Amino acid sequence: MLARIQVPSQARRGEVMTIRISIQHAMETGYRLDDFGRAYPKNVIHTLSCHYGGKEVFRAEMGSGIAANPYFEFYVLADQSGELRFEWQDDSGVGGAERATVQVVT
Amino acid sequence: MREVSGGAVVNPGRVIVDTPTLADNGHSIPVRITVESPMTPEDYVQRVTILAERNPRPIVASFMFSPASGRAEVMTRIRLADIQDVVAVAQLANGTYWYGQTKVIVTELACLEEVR
Numbered sequence: 001m002l003a004r005i006q007v008p009s010q011a012r013r014g015e016v017m018t019i020r021i022s023i024q025h026a027m028e029t030g031y032r033l034d035d036f037g038r039a040y041p042k043n044v045i046h047t048l049s050c051h052y053g054g055k056e057v058f059r060a061e062m063g064s065g066i067a068a069n070p071y072f073e074f075y076v077l078a079d080q081s082g083e084l085r086f087e088w089q090d091d092s093g094v095g096g097a098e099r100a101t102v103q104v105v106t
Numbered sequence: 107m108r109e110v111s112g113g114a115v116v117n118p119g120r121v122i123v124d125t126p127t128l129a130d131n132g133h134s135i136p137v138r139i140t141v142e143s144p145m146t147p148e149d150y151v152q153r154v155t156i157l158a159e160r161n162p163r164p165i166v167a168s169f170m171f172s173p174a175s176g177r178a179e180v181m182t183r184i185r186l187a188d189i190q191d192v193v194a195v196a197q198l199a200n201g202t203y204w205y206g207q208t209k210v211i212v213t214e215l216a217c218l219e220e221v222r
Contacts, residue, residue, distance in 0.1 A: 016176035029185075031162065057174040060182075065158060065166030067134035067183040074169070077145075077176030 001025065001096040005086060010103045011078035017102065019050065019058075021086060022071040029064035045070055045090045053082040078104050110155050110165070110195045111203040121154075121206030123194045131214040132186040139194045141178035141204070145171075151178035153197040160188040186212050 002024040011017050023045060030042025042064060050058040057076050076084070081104045089095035107116050124138040141151045155168040169180050178196070186192070193207040 029162075052174065055172075055174060056170075057172055059170035060167055060180075061170075062167035063163045063165060065156070065161055065163055065185050067185050071181075071183050073138075073181035075175055075177040075179055077174050079174070 001088075001094065003086070003088075003096060003098050005098050005100055007084055007100040007102055009101075010105060013078060013080075013104050013106050015078045016075050017078050018073065019076055019084070020071070020073045021048070021050075021098075022069060023048075023088060023096070024069055025090065027064065027066060027068045027070060031064075043091045045088050048072065048086065048088040050074075050076070051085040051087075052076055053080055078102065080104055107157065107193065107195060107205065110157065111197070114201070114203055116195055116203040116205050118205060120204040121194050121196050123192055123206045123208040125192055125208050125210050127209070128211045129186070129213070132188075132212040134183045135186055135210060135212070136181065136183050137192060138181040139169075139179065139206075141196045143178045143196075143198070145173055145176055145178055147173045148199070150175075150199050151196050152199055154178065154180065155195045155197075156182075156184065157193040157195065158184065158186055158190055159193070160190040161185070162187060186210060188212065 004022045006020040028043040048060045086098045120142045122140040129135045143151045150173045156166040191207045195205045
């Protein structure tokens with residue numbers, strides 16, 4: 001699954017970092033019908049989590065109300081140099097992960 | 107809303123829901139939720155839930171925060187099946203619930219199949 005993330009490469013300690021993530025996914029609602037009137041099965045990304053320095057700092061749980069190719073912008077307080085790990089999973093069991101490192105200067 | 111808070115009282119205020127008032131289509135509407143909170147270990151926002159009552163699934167998403175978030179703010183894009191109020195409910199660490207809402211007018215609705 002393709003995803004794009006934007007994390008600052010460097011931040012000052014105590015600074016609030018802006019994190020942006022966009023994942024390529026159809027976010028199939030389960031209400032859309034094909035040419036034969038059969039519904040496409042619901043398949044949405046239901047969970048997205050972000051860990052920073054091994055601790056979960058943000059988590060999103062969602063349903064079909066999130067638009068296709070889900071995009072999120074959220075904030076994380078910079079306290080130590082380390083890795084931000086993103087993980088997500090959809091209803092069909094397919095998931096993905098992405099990582100980025102941030103260097104915290106004082 | 108009571109369902110989200112588990113029956114607890116949900117107070118108006120503290121939560122700002124920022125959306126365009128008029129959207130051309132309901133497939134992708136940007137929403138920014140901001141909760142007034144110092145985000146300290148004693149006083150922070152634990153969870154924010156976005157509700158759209160006239161959608162086939164009214165609970166759109168919920169977001170978990172911690173003091174490490176620094177700021178109780180999130181932006182995403184949602185689907186709307188009708189002209190309606192977008193409501194955001196915030197659960198604070200002290201157990202209180204707050205909400206804010208904004209009416210969104212959608213000219214072309216998302217997923218006409220959903221309305222059928």
